[in-house]
Amino acid sequence: MMESPPIITFVVNIIFYIILGVLVILWLLSIVFRRYRAYQYSVNNRQAVVPSPTIIPFPPITTNYDLPPGLETSVIDTFPKFFYSVRPDQDIGVNSATMKMTGECAVCLGVFEDDETLRLLPKCGHVFHADCIDTWLRMHATCPFCRAVLLPENHQSGERPARVEVVINVNDGTGR
Incomplete structure (x- = not known):
């Protein structure tokens, strides 16, 4: 005659199959979600075939009309040059009281x-x-350290570039 299994073995078997079933379900869901994310990624990264717009070159937008983009070489050459020396007793030919030396460029x-x-x-x-x-000064009219404006005193400020209106017609591919 067969005896029924003890209750503990029965409960352990039920718990084992429940855990096994949950793990299988989680594994299947992970596969489904991975494929869904891959699908969404491919849909979001598809390139729409749109004709490229005509690019019309125009001057860069400037926010400060008072400054030219850089200084002329003749203006830069008026700034004093000297040789650096670590010896404090050597005369460098420039009034050192006006210099703000940090030791590096x-x-x-x-x-x-x-x-x-x-310089x-x-x-x-x-x-x-x-x-x-x-x-630097050929491209900017300011000190790179403190942004002091280095324009000569006789510079005409307030000149604004001419306003240019640009119309760009972009065809969306539908003939409109």
């Missing part, structure tokens, strides 16, 4: 070394490598 972040050519910006007193600041 704020443009290239290089440390000043003996006998390098430096002093007279309006603010900041000092930079001559080559670095010359390149």
